[in-house]
Amino acid sequence: MVVETTQSNTKKRLITNHFKDKLLYPDGLERERATYEDFHSVDDRAHNAFINCSGVGPENEECSELYNDAVWHYNNCRYTEALPCFTKMLEVFPSTEPLIFYYIRRCEYVSSIPLQPEEISYAAKLERRIAKPRLLKWLVPTGEFRGRCKWCGRYTNYVGPETPTFGAAYLNNCCRSCMRAYPMPSFKWDSPDGRAYSYYRGSFNDEAFYEEFESDYDPKPVSKA
Numbered sequence: 244m245v246v247e248t249t250q251s252n253t254k255k256r257l258i259t260n261h262f263k264d265k266l267l268y269p270d271g272l273e274r275e276r277a278t279y280e281d282f283h284s285v286d287d288r289a290h291n292a293f294i295n296c297s298g299v300g301p302e303n304e305e306c307s308e309l310y311n312d313a314v315w316h317y318n319n320c321r322y323t324e325a326l327p328c329f330t331k332m333l334e335v336f337p338s339t340e341p342l343i344f345y346y347i348r349r350c351e352y353v354s355s356i357p358l359q360p361e362e363i364s365y366a367a368k369l370e371r372r373i374a375k376p377r378l379l380k381w382l383v384p385t386g387e388f389r390g391r392c393k394w395c396g397r398y399t400n401y402v403g404p405e406t407p408t409f410g411a412a413y414l415n416n417c418c419r420s421c422m423r424a425y426p427m428p429s430f431k432w433d434s435p436d437g438r439a440y441s442y443y444r445g446s447f448n449d450e451a452f453y454e455e456f457e458s459d460y461d462p463k464p465v466s467k468a
């Protein structure tokens with residue numbers, strides 16, 4: 244499969260099968276990736292990585308607002324709305340580039356895929372629902388929520404990014420159009436540490452994930468998956 248990409252880096256980034264756990268250990272404790280400790284700290288590390296960027300911090304109101312909007316839109320499959328938040332963040336806080344280049348790529352890619360006629364009406368219905376007052380959202384049934392697959396851009400049934408895919412359950416969490424696993428965007432799992440976890444764990448059974456990861460990073464060692 245051809246890896247679609249807006250390659251924002253010309254030099255590959257180095258990543259290894261270990262990470263520094265600075266959540267409990269300010270000096271950083273070296274831990275192995277794709278372990279229990281990795282799984283349970285990915286989310287916090289993805290968020291903390293921003294706070295540790297130069298010029299960025301919880302006290303910086305502009306950044307906090309951009310960050311909250313970007314994360315919310317991204318996690319809710321709103322690629323077109325998330326994109327300007329990420330690009331603005333990159334413009335104002337260039338130090339965040341290693342953390343956000345991948346979200347920008349996914350948003351640009353999905354936004355570039357034209358919608359099919361039935362998808363246009365579904366998207367319009369979804370926007371009308373979002374615009375409704377909160378009470379009406381509770382009262383009016385809407386059927387199953389669909390989101391755009393981050394790999395192919397087609398609308399598919401929304402499946403939470405945490406849904407396991409072990410063995411025979413593989414189809415539980417894949418796009419009904421391109422059949423790739425983990426089709427929904429996730430700020431946590433699409434972060435550098437989230438992708439590295441998946442890479443070293445061997446979470447995907449398609450080559451495209453590993454090819455794209457190795458085109459972004461120079462992983463040492465390479466995954467055995």
Ligand SMILES: [Zn+2]
Nearest residue numbers: 392395418421
């Ligand atoms: Zn897909």
